[in-house]
Amino acid sequence: MSSSSTTSQASALDSGMEALAGLNLLSLQETQGATSLIDTTAAISSMVDQLSGLPTTPPSLFIDLEGVELSRHGTISIMQIHNHTNGQNYLVDVKTLGRGAFSTPGALTVNTLKAVLESSSIPKVFFDVRNDSDALYSHYGIELRGAQDLQLMELAARAGSRKFISGLKKCIENDMPMTSIEKDNRAKAKDEGLKLFAPEKGGSYEVFNQRPLPEKIRIYCVQDVHYLPRLWEVYNRKLSARWRAKVQDATEHRVMQSQAPDYNGKGRHMTLAPRGW
Numbered sequence: 001m002s003s004s005s006t007t008s009q010a011s012a013l014d015s016g017m018e019a020l021a022g023l024n025l026l027s028l029q030e031t032q033g034a035t036s037l038i039d040t041t042a043a044i045s046s047m048v049d050q051l052s053g054l055p056t057t058p059p060s061l062f063i064d065l066e067g068v069e070l071s072r073h074g075t076i077s078i079m080q081i082h083n084h085t086n087g088q089n090y091l092v093d094v095k096t097l098g099r100g101a102f103s104t105p106g107a108l109t110v111n112t113l114k115a116v117l118e119s120s121s122i123p124k125v126f127f128d129v130r131n132d133s134d135a136l137y138s139h140y141g142i143e144l145r146g147a148q149d150l151q152l153m154e155l156a157a158r159a160g161s162r163k164f165i166s167g168l169k170k171c172i173e174n175d176m177p178m179t180s181i182e183k184d185n186r187a188k189a190k191d192e193g194l195k196l197f198a199p200e201k202g203g204s205y206e207v208f209n210q211r212p213l214p215e216k217i218r219i220y221c222v223q224d225v226h227y228l229p230r231l232w233e234v235y236n237r238k239l240s241a242r243w244r245a246k247v248q249d250a251t252e253h254r255v256m257q258s259q260a261p262d263y264n265g266k267g268r269h270m271t272l273a274p275r276g277w
Contacts, residue, residue, distance in 0.1 A: 035222055037213060039093035041104045044113065047090055048106035051083065051116055058236070059123035059148060060085045061116075062228040065132045066221055067094075068205040071265045072138030077208035080225040089222045095209050102140050120145040125232055127151050127168045127224070129251060131265040133258040143259070149251040150231055155273055156247050157238035162277045168224055176230050186223060193220035250274045 038047050054060035062082040067075045079092040079101070092113070094101045102114040116122055117136065126132055128151040129144070136142040154171050155162055169190075172178075178186070196217070197203040207217060239247070253274070257263055 035089040153235040
């Protein structure tokens with residue numbers, strides 16, 4: 001990378017940080033719940049204990065990942081985990097901890113985060129599980145089980161055409177009731193977040209690898225995963241037993257596809273509904 005390019009990206013990053021500083025951090029924290037950065041093995045151990053034995057109906061765990069070109073060809077920087085039972089958010093620093101993020105056992109249990117992710121008896125909700133699963137499997141050998149794909153739940157619950165899937169932004173805006181404060185805070189955090197990491201807006205995904213992780217980036221990371229439980233409730237109410245089964249089969253197929261040698265997580269095919277839907 002040239003020095004001029006580096007200077008330009010740094011300038012964009014600084015300006016994005018300044019804009020994010022104008023957010024009402026207190027109101028964001030109140031609407032999102034408490035957030036813990038998990039960047040030591042001791043913190044991982046404590047988190048694993050807290051995630052053990054949680055209720056499974058409805059699901060307690062809602063998960064998202066951030067990284068640089070998140071896939072087998074890129075890296076995982078942060079794993080966001082939302083515990084719906086108490087509103088706690090965990091930002092697991094995968095960049096810092098590496099395999100230790102997934103292999104460190106709890107202090108009170110023999111569980112690891114890898115074991116939680118691979119357990120078919122612990123439901124874990126993702127929005128479009130494919131590239132998350134690809135990255136987890138390719139870099140850390142994690143064979144995801146027990147996944148529920150919220151993107152497929154929306155498609156199954158939809159009254160109109162099911163030819164194309166919807167993105168999370170559209171689902172939140174169209175299907176989830178939000179307070180005016182939530183709408184305002186989410187819009188600010190998302191827009192300023194894009195300025196930090198979206199290349200087309202002058203940002204760089206490397207912002208997720210900055211350490212210490214800026215507080216404003218923590219807020220951005222929590223934004224999406226925080227809303228997943230409410231979307232799950234909206235779509236779950238609309239699903240018949242038949243469609244629940246179809247969603248589960250399609251989710252498992254997505255995970256299996258993501259682990260295949262020829263999996264390609266980019267392209268128009270990623271916008272299409274499962275065949276036969």
